[in-house]
Amino acid sequence: MKRVIHLISTLALCCGAAQAATKCDVELGHGLIITDDVIRIVDNGQTRVQINHDEQLLIGGYWIDLNSEEIQVLKEYSLGIRNTVPELVELATDGVNLGLSAIEQVVESMSDKEPEVLKTQLQYVERALMDKFKRGDDFFFIAPQSLSKIDDFFTKEISQKIHSAVHGSLGAILVSLGDAFKSREGNIEDRINDMGQRMEIISREIDKSLQKKAHQLEAKAAEYCECLNTLDKTESRLQAIVPQLNKYDLVKIRS
Template structure:
């Protein structure tokens, strides 16, 4: 019944954030051969080659109908998770690349390494909930509403702070170089140098585009979530061991 109510909401044209008030309760890790559902950093159950089901390491024998359900479930996850992760990761990379571009050509090798380390640390912090590495994808437990909030709020705030740190570091290095009157700091003009306000505006504009992309696809994403929820319910009815690992949930 829950999935049917969701379809009605999509058709009625309600706010997309309200339509998608469903979430992943567990983390999803997708690779070409496997789909792993993780809880507390451990694999609760996994699907191998879209047709074999293992629950806590135990192979579950499935009928032909159950295998078909499992394949549908796997194929939808493989469509949904990489696309959602891609939107988030692209947003992070967009902001970080703008900062990296601005820093290009400024400072000596030691200072460049220091700034790059700061950017690497920020990348790790910002992408812990969304991971894309080649054809491997990870989505942490969350809802589409939380992803929207991440793009509109949390990510903008953290990238703005990083921009302040890096711009401040550049000016501090320049002041030190001028006071010392030595050649430790390369004062080569960078064509990518931008005042803080312009840099933040550029980052925010790019993030607004990614948030717009998410909103444009919201109806499709909601449809896929409801289909996943329906298939999951059918699988749980046929394989009771899966009931305790309800992946798609309604989140108020």
């Protein structure tokens, strides 16, 4: 199935004049699920607004009749969403899951098995990430959030959870390795020190990776500032045509 990302290029001009240095405080007031054919504005897992094929509008499950001019405004709105959100989701999720897999592999190489505490902690990390950003083979999801504070999510929340996973599993590894150390040649203290050093290296590399991710997202959000402003204006035009949409205000830009 073709990726939604291919559709994004159709509205690239709205961001053409954007400057990476531009700052804007943007919030998404509702969650979004985007597929090739459908955009859903959701709250608590419930679809509130649905746009089919960029030109058909349903609110609360009811079809909204639009004339040809109104459909053009809807299409601008729909394509504006497609032009920004999927790339942000891809950027947010790309590499993080690979990083989690790398942690598991390193820990398994130390202890011949994955401590249960690590497995549990990494599940918390994955859940926190998927609560904010998620993508599959044919969809993108983004939760309601401040796009100008995405970097905080990675450098604080996700970083803290990953550190807890790495260091929290250290004790479990030492316990699981106790008997193995006794049966092997070599100094036990040297082996433990080596393991501690390797865990510290992992932690530092994770921090570097998350800092890089945060900077990428911050730059992308700034790059999209003009585009998000345009999307907000288009949303206002659409709300004037369909007042029921005021209840589901998606783009909120704070000065």
